[in-house]
Amino acid sequence: xxxxxIIDVAKALNCSISTVSxxxxxxxxxxxxxxxxxxxxxxxMGYSPNPIARKLKQKCSYNxxxxxxxxxxxxxxxxxxxxxxxxxxxxxxILIMQSNECYQTELExxxxxxxxxxxxxxxxxxxxxxxxxxxxxxxxxxxxxxxFNRVNESLAVPKVVFDDYKWSFFATEHLIQQGLxxxxxxxxxxxxxxxxxxxxxxxxxxxxxxxxVSNKNIIETGFLVVDGERVVAKLISENMLPEGFVCVNDPTxxxxxxxxxxxxxxxxxxxxxxxxxxxxxxxLIDPPxxxxxxxxxxxxxxxxxxxxxxxxxxxxxxxxxxxxxxSLSVRESSVKR
Amino acid sequence: xxxxxIIDVAKALNCSISTVSxxxxxxxxxxxxxxxxxxxxxxxMGYSPNPIARKLKQKCSYNxxxxxxxxxxxxxxxxxxxxxxxxxxxxxxILIMQSNECYQTELExxxxxxxxxxxxxxxxxxxxxxxxxxxxxxxxxxxxxxxFNRVNESLAVPKVVFDDYKWSFFATEHLIQQGLxxxxxxxxxxxxxxxxxxxxxxxxxxxxxxxxVSNKNIIETGFLVVDGERVVAKLISENMLPEGFVCVNDPTxxxxxxxxxxxxxxxxxxxxxxxxxxxxxxxLIDPPxxxxxxxxxxxxxxxxxxxxxxxxxxxxxxxxxxxxxxSLSVRESSVKR
DNA sequence: CTGTTAGCGCCTTCAC
DNA sequence: GTGAAGGCGCTAACAG
Numbered sequence: 001x002x003x004x005x006i007i008d009v010a011k012a013l014n015c016s017i018s019t020v021s022x023x024x025x026x027x028x029x030x031x032x033x034x035x036x037x038x039x040x041x042x043x044x045m046g047y048s049p050n051p052i053a054r055k056l057k058q059k060c061s062y063n064x065x066x067x068x069x070x071x072x073x074x075x076x077x078x079x080x081x082x083x084x085x086x087x088x089x090x091x092x093x094i095l096i097m098q099s100n101e102c103y104q105t106e107l108e109x110x111x112x113x114x115x116x117x118x119x120x121x122x123x124x125x126x127x128x129x130x131x132x133x134x135x136x137x138x139x140x141x142x143x144x145x146x147x148f149n150r151v152n153e154s155l156a157v158p159k160v161v162f163d164d165y166k167w168s169f170f171a172t173e174h175l176i177q178q179g180l181x182x183x184x185x186x187x188x189x190x191x192x193x194x195x196x197x198x199x200x201x202x203x204x205x206x207x208x209x210x211x212x213v214s215n216k217n218i219i220e221t222g223f224l225v226v227d228g229e230r231v232v233a234k235l236i237s238e239n240m241l242p243e244g245f246v247c248v249n250d251p252t253x254x255x256x257x258x259x260x261x262x263x264x265x266x267x268x269x270x271x272x273x274x275x276x277x278x279x280x281x282x283x284l285i286d287p288p289x290x291x292x293x294x295x296x297x298x299x300x301x302x303x304x305x306x307x308x309x310x311x312x313x314x315x316x317x318x319x320x321x322x323x324x325x326x327s328l329s330v331r332e333s334s335v336k337r
Numbered sequence: 338x339x340x341x342x343i344i345d346v347a348k349a350l351n352c353s354i355s356t357v358s359x360x361x362x363x364x365x366x367x368x369x370x371x372x373x374x375x376x377x378x379x380x381x382m383g384y385s386p387n388p389i390a391r392k393l394k395q396k397c398s399y400n401x402x403x404x405x406x407x408x409x410x411x412x413x414x415x416x417x418x419x420x421x422x423x424x425x426x427x428x429x430x431i432l433i434m435q436s437n438e439c440y441q442t443e444l445e446x447x448x449x450x451x452x453x454x455x456x457x458x459x460x461x462x463x464x465x466x467x468x469x470x471x472x473x474x475x476x477x478x479x480x481x482x483x484x485f486n487r488v489n490e491s492l493a494v495p496k497v498v499f500d501d502y503k504w505s506f507f508a509t510e511h512l513i514q515q516g517l518x519x520x521x522x523x524x525x526x527x528x529x530x531x532x533x534x535x536x537x538x539x540x541x542x543x544x545x546x547x548x549x550v551s552n553k554n555i556i557e558t559g560f561l562v563v564d565g566e567r568v569v570a571k572l573i574s575e576n577m578l579p580e581g582f583v584c585v586n587d588p589t590x591x592x593x594x595x596x597x598x599x600x601x602x603x604x605x606x607x608x609x610x611x612x613x614x615x616x617x618x619x620x621l622i623d624p625p626x627x628x629x630x631x632x633x634x635x636x637x638x639x640x641x642x643x644x645x646x647x648x649x650x651x652x653x654x655x656x657x658x659x660x661x662x663x664s665l666s667v668r669e670s671s672v673k674r
Numbered sequence: 675c676t677g678t679t680a681g682c683g684c685c686t687t688c689a690c
Numbered sequence: 691g692t693g694a695a696g697g698c699g700c701t702a703a704c705a706g
Binding site (some may be wrong): 342343344354355358359361362386387390392394395 | 698699700701702
């Protein structure tokens with residue numbers, strides 16, 4: 001194979017390469033007819049400007065990088081689709097990378113994207129990410145960044161998050177209103193912001209209803225099915241089951257349900273369960289899982305808009321936090337009768 | 338911010354840029370001490386070779402492109418993790434793109450990856466992909482390619498597929514052995530290879546057991562929950578329900594179950610359901626869904642190995658098809674008692 | 675072992 | 691309106 005270059009086109013047309021270049025970057029003066037002719041011939045020859053060379057020169061691509069911790073659950077994929085829909089319209093392509101909840105991989109992902117001169121990065125932190133030096137450096141360099149969902153408050157960049165506190169509060173209150181007073185919150189890793197907000201909402205709902213609660217009602221776990229399963233299995237073996245679980249997300253809730261069902265414990269009769277960040281599976285499992293529904297797709301859109309705004313305005317990383325709201329999808333798993 | 342370049346480092350050390358270059362590409366003769374010193378100084382200065390410039394020169398990156406039709410379901414994400422695990426070890430990074438089951442987007446994805454000089458592409462075709470001119474061109478150019486799962490037989494490249502025929506045959510036979518004779522296959526789009534293989538297995542299982550079957554037992558649909566739901570809702574409204582559904586994948590099966598449950602039809606008492614390409618959700622839904630379990634992660638690994646082999650050996654696109662086998666996970670949704 | 679030099683493919687200022 | 695020429699940052703001969 002032979003890559004056809006701007007030189008080949010120039011030769012074929014017996015003109016200079018700059019003329020060809022101009023034809024492809026229509027911000028220059030060029031006679032319309034020559035422009036047309038060049039584009040036509042180029043097309044025929046199968047020429048298109050080499051974006052690598054272009055990047056070397058202009059230090060920008062029309063690519064956007066997205067880094068997510070995982071995509072086995074539909075949450076992040078849905079966000080990504082929202083991001084994509086915004087950017088595709090503007091002629092950008094999205095490069096997706098997943099850190100597998102691993103800090104080291106996350107760093108490498110970011111580095112690769114920077115290496116590829118993506119015009120900006122949209123990121124949700126991995127479960128492990130504690131240190132943010134790398135991101136800090138990017139910010140200092142003026143690299144356009146947007147954080148979503150799992151953010152680090154100390155980073156001065158635009159962020160999109162859900163109103164985790166509020167909806168965790170409501171979810172907890174919902175269980176309390178079912179007459180349950182002994183609840184446990186399966187919390188996310190505590191260095192991630194949303195974990196703390198959700199835990200706080202859980203606590204405050206108790207306080208509002210004057211129900212005693214302490215740190216013992218909160219168990220830190222991960223974001224995966226296995227995490228919920230493990231913790232609940234342990235509680236069962238220790239005979240420490242509560243009347244209800246408020247879970248940091250749906251996978252954890254499903255893991256909890258799996259462990260409960262495995263031991264013949266009835267949901268919601270014996271133990272009620274409520275999830276968070278509703279997944280499409282919530283209504284398909286047995287019993288259907290109550291959950292906090294969040295505008296996932298929209299979160300992607302908003303994140304994309306925030307990044308686009310930076311790129312188009314050339315104003316980088318002015319902190320601004322967009323808080324999205326949700327709703328409570330009440331299903332069988334949380335309703336005592 | 339200022340990008341520090343090889344020249345800056347050379348100046349700081351008072352040596353030539355080639356020496357610095359050599360220090361970073363340890364395939365050349367260079368005195369160990371100078372090498373060490375250069376690396377040290379470069380590190381201090383915050384220098385690392387610009388991969389864009391490198392690509393422009395060498396026409397190769399250490400990036401691999403992966404294009405999948407969707408990732409809302411865990412199937413493709415699992416495959417991708419398999420791919421990643423192989424390549425990360427070898428120092429490659431994976432750029433993921435999703436075509437959203439849209440042919441046009443798939444083309445643009447491929448173009449973007451090629452533009453970024455990825456060293457090879459692993460691809461699963463979108464539901465819409467019919468035309469393969471673009472891929473044909475890539476193959477002619479000697480671009481390393483591997484197809485998986487949703488392949489196009491006419492393309493002469495390495496492929497990884499499941500033994501769709503066999504396991505669809507077994508899944509169907511399993512329902513027949515439950516005493517069911519009136520089955521319907523919810524098939525995938527018919528221009529996709531696996532759809533046909535699975536449909537064929539469905540047919541042949543009937544023939545083996547001398548059960549009449551015709552094309553009317555096969556309904557072409559898509560790969561998504563909504564597709565299964567739509568078709569089954571229609572069957573219900575027309576009062577045309579069979580005794581069992583053999584579905585092209587789990588989402589379709591879940592869609593079918595959703596429609597059935599919505600109309601109060603009992604699974605498996607009234608209608609049995611079996612899926613394909615087992616997802617983690619299969620055992621969580623109600624009733625637990627029988628499905629064909631496939632070594633998804635391994636599919637990614639194999640695809641990655643096939644691509645790596647090409648890249649490392651410099652022998653491109655020698656057709657070779659790896660067929661992976663699976664197993665049947667029998668759960669409640671398909672067991673009549 | 676190290677330095678010099680010619681590109682990779684393109685954009686862009688400067689002449690004309 | 692168009693051509694010539696100098697880089698972008700790096701690698702890879704080719705000398706020494």
